[in-house]
Amino acid sequence: MQFYSQFGQDQFLFERFFYGKRDGIFVDIGAYDGKTFSNTLFFEQSLGWTGLCVEPLPGEFEKLRRFRTAACANTCVSDYNGIGDLLDVDVTNDARMLSGLIENNDPRHVEHIDRVLIQKRVIRVPVTTLTNLLQIHNLTRVDYCSIHTEGSELKILMSLDFEQYDISLFTIGNSYRDGRIRDFMAQKGFELAVEFHGSDQLYKKKSLKMLPRTTVICAVWHGDPDRFDLLEGHMANLDRQTRPIDRVYVFDGGDTPPHYLEGHVMIASDRLSIYQAWNLALSMVQTPYVMNLNLDDRLAMDAVDVMERALDAGSDLVGGDWKICYTQEDTDAVTSSFPASELPFVPAWPPAGDPTRLGSGTGLRGTFGPACMWRTHLHQALGRYPYQFGDGTSIRVIGDAVWWHLLAQNKKKLQRIPGIIGNYYSHPKNQAEFRNSATEEEQRLKVCGIRLL
Incomplete structure (x- = not known):
């Protein structure tokens, strides 16, 4: 085009x-x-x-x-039907488009024309409304x-x-x-x-809505007893975004979505890993940008706007930093984004209740964060989101890291925003990254590789 x-x-x-x-x-x-x-x-x-x-x-x-x-x-x-005097200016670089009715010319516009014109003339032209x-x-x-x-x-x-x-x-x-x-x-x-x-x-x-440029995808695990309460908070958080968004929710294990859920819904009869669920969601994405968001994490109110601007400027994937929270109530209490430097960074992992940030926006922990935004068309060339090792077993923890590495290998532009773009809920007893060993998966990756298609 x-x-x-x-x-x-x-x-x-x-x-x-x-x-x-x-x-x-x-x-x-x-x-x-x-x-x-x-x-x-x-x-x-x-x-x-x-x-x-x-x-x-x-x-x-x-x-x-x-x-x-x-x-x-x-x-x-103009505002009448009749004949008027048009200032026809001959200037460089197609600036004859500066021509206009003399009676409506701003004095500053006339001064600008006088600075750049080669010649000018007045012609009589028809005028209408x-x-x-x-x-x-x-x-x-x-x-x-x-x-x-x-x-x-x-x-x-x-x-x-x-x-x-x-x-x-x-x-x-x-x-x-x-x-x-x-x-x-x-x-x-x-x-x-x-x-x-x-x-x-x-x-x-005022009644006309902008089309969304970003789709947020979310996996809803059937085994989470709090999933429906979390869904309400997730929806409310997305509703508060300053940019319009589309959304896709994927339910596994034949789960039944609540009636109030807004967005596209997919239901799988099988039990899915989070990365399998994301791949199902990606099949429904029709926007140029896509991002993941965990069911219990929350975006700053302008996060989609901030991240879209980064992709608009030429990046292929963008992540940011996150305020670490220790209760769902605190996680839900989002504000607009703010500089990461306003929160201290405590390197201990998992975090132990300290006021801190994840460090993903400033590269201190080697991650791009729990939620990133990327260009949807990347999957046309690079295949699905990494979800299986080469031997067919499921990736449970390191799919994000594999995806980032794959993009870097293909010389895509990855960007970190040094700002707090959301609240990350830290509860190690219930999080997949703590239930499953990243070290074990990293070893399997070295032996088996990954399956993209």
Whole structure:
């Protein structure tokens, strides 16, 4: 897939709102030549969307009309119908996109043009309202509207009949951070979702939810007598995340999930190791990122956000540090993430009640932590999550370490975040890593290797 926006607007919209959505409707005001820095071309080419492209510059409009399949209109857009004076600027690097109606130009914009222009001229152009354009082209329902007109944005919005025309999302050029745009959009039931580098602001209807980019997978062991109580806390913790998430729960031993459980559910009749359960869960993951979370551990409220940003920046797997807790009540009492340096590190293991952290975020214990986030597509090349030794016996403890080593062997980028991203419940009598010997499994690994497929 090829994206065209200047600052990733089209990719963000695709991944966060329109993933897999075909045959949508867009309106692009200030479409220029239809390709350069286009916010809508990707949707037209890759998803079969249709709509309307609007461009006032005659020369660029001819390129637009020949290149795009959407309907095209050669006009300026503002808050009236008539004729206006357009400042047509000739500058370097396709910055003719700085052209706009003289009457709506911000003085700072004019100063910027004067610094970079080669020449400029004033041309007379038709002007109309967005409401009029939507009426002419019979567009009562629009998924996405891009407005970039170098000064006319607020007038365009104020003249739009929001009752008659249903538009879900806007990206709006706001180079000089005019607070009136945000205030007006709030009055119309829209909230600012993100500000892109440069000038564009993304506004969405408050009722419109972002698509999750991460799926949290969790194994629910049939032999845990507290599993249903823990599930309630697990769900509540995920509900508090600042980013939307999907979730998959895997039950083994023919267990019956509680009726209140939210998310995708898989039930296996066999008894499963945690890594077998994760592999079942991975088969249902449809998001680009995936992370595991034990039933009794809890994420900081912004943990998914923090970890997604690390993967967005180029990492393949990311882990962080964890506050060690000794009761489930303390484990459930999460806050936002904070620097790992604010908690002492006590190297004794297992921990003995001291206020401490795991050390996984700063590399002090050689682990990436009890819950990591990684790119889902890694399994296409590297196979399943490690769950069996080469002789067919199950991995019980060291599957995480084997997975990290496998990624490193394949030159994937692994990252530790030096911040507390969650609460880790330490109760050695009931934890698998203490019931089973990691040393014994490490020896078996040397002898037998692993089975990935």
